[in-house]
Amino acid sequence: MINTVTGTGACPGCGATTRSVRDAVPWCPRCEWNLDTYDPVRREREFGWDWVDRWTYRMAFRATTRQFTELAGRPLGANGSNRARTLTALASLVLVAGVLALAVTGVWLTVAFPFPNLAILPGVVMVGLAIALRPRFGRLDPDLEVLSRDQAPELFALIDEVATAIGAPTPDVVGVDSQINAYAGAVGLRRRKVLCLGLPLWGSLTGGERVALLGHELGHFVNGDPRRGLLTQPAFTMLGSAADLFRPVRTGGGGGLVEMVGDALGRAFQWVVSRVLFVGHLVLVSVALRDSQRAEYLADELSARVAGSAGATDLLDAALSAESMALVVRRETRAGHGPDRWRSALAEARAANADRLPLLRQLSVRDEASLFAAHPPTGLRRRMLTDRQWQDPSVVLTEARMEQIDAELVREYERFRRTVSWSA
Structure with a gap:
């Protein structure tokens, strides 16, 4: 259930009434004051230490909003940064080369000297490590029909x-x-x-x-x-x-x-x-x-x-x-x-729930900001589209x-x- 709560005070930045959705820390929907606040009740811990999670969240929020500002109104390009x-x-090349070097060295230690010899043990270990660390490129999900x-x-x-x-x-x-x-x-x-x-x-x-x-x-x-x-x-x-x-x-x-x-x-x-x-x-x-x-x-x-x-x-x-x-x-x-x-x-x-949607879009910017998020916050993704030229299907x-x-x-x-x- 989505609950909408009016905050207890006015925004110190623009004077508008603060709002909250889903028991989140209130923020100003007009100027987005306090939207960047770390909300430990609603966020899953990424590192387990509160001070680290707060610090990484602030980094993520700044990086996410800065990237949005840099990309807004500009060609996004298929080649990226x-x-x-x-x-x-x-x-990737260094990692793959390192694993290949580990495998080649291990094989060389295993076969280069007459058997038995002490070089076989580290050689086998190195080959085993190379196999364990090899790059994996995925496979079909067994649950896929x-x-x-x-x-x-x-x-x-x-x-x-x-x-x-x-x-x-x-x-x-x-x-x-x-x-x-x-x-x-x-x-x-x-x-x-x-x-x-x-x-x-x-x-x-x-x-x-x-x-x-x-x-x-x-x-x-x-x-x-x-x-x-x-x-x-x-x-x-x-x-x-x-x-x-x-x-x-x-x-x-x-x-x-x-x-x-x-x-x-x-x-x-x-x-x-x-x-x-x-x-x-x-x-x-x-x-x-x-x-x-x-x-x-x-x-x-x-x-x-x-x-x-x-x-x-x-x-x-x-x-x-x-x-x-x-x-x-x-x-x-x-x-x-x-x-x-x-x-x-x-x-x-x-x-x-149509009247709550604008608040949910804003709240997503806080909730979904993370250094390890593959997707930008949903609210920013939608804003990126609305800020660009409107297109017909x-x-x-x-x-x-x-x-x-x-x-x-x-x-x-x-x-x-x-x-x-x-x-x-």
Whole structure:
């Protein structure tokens, strides 16, 4: 439930009455005084220390709003920030080269000397480390229900239209799952393009919002997102994997004093190495994610190009109502209703909460600011679109065609309904 509360005083900056939504610390909706305040009750802890979380939040809020100001009204570009992209690519190359050197050295130590010899042990260890630290390029989610063109021809035709409209390649794999989410990515060394549509989300959206969703997700194939590039993706995972590998694990007690001292020293060494690697991972990811957020703004712009500014902004407003969407979909599904009823019930809920939407958009800037967020705050994404030239849709999904697409997915919707019913 969304509650709106009027603050106890006037804004010291402009004199307007402060407001609050969802028990958040009040702020001024006119000049956004106090919007940058750290709200520990509403935020998940990222590091566990309050002073660190406050400090990183302030850094994130400043970086997020500064990036928005720099990008507003300017071409977003598909190539992104040269400095961030270059640093991410160089880091990936160094990490991959380091793992290759580790593997080659390990193999050389294992085979270069006559057996048996003492070099075999470190050689085997180095090869094992290289295998454990190798870059991973993802694989298909086992929960993804892959669709075929014969199974859903109208859905695939719509995907083709949207991809053509924004100049993006069509995905190699299209599937659905049971999450209120959607994603596009690339898996494997061949970078097979995957598009996943969460059924609760897809079924709840209007025609314009569905086109906007496809435009945004397919836009990730051409927006230069570093998380999806073969050359830049290792920087997001390899140092983190190394930190996990060296993280000390407490073993069972026992043994003499020498063994206990050796175990303590070994764990202390592992802890230091693990923390150093983890800090390096955080620094590298936080830098790379600045460019990732720029790519999200561009994906939104591509979404507006195909669905129109109205469809793209409506989609972002729907994202702000994800909790309400989850409740409505679960309620209507248990009552035996399908996506047509999901949409009408959500339209009623959104109409009832229309006056709170501007506050939710502002609050998202506070709630979603993080050094490790791949997406900019939803409110800023919407503001970026409204500050740009208003666009008309180039692809229109009619009600009749939308019903046809839903009819193609009737088996998947029924499977989702059974899952919801069984989880009651």
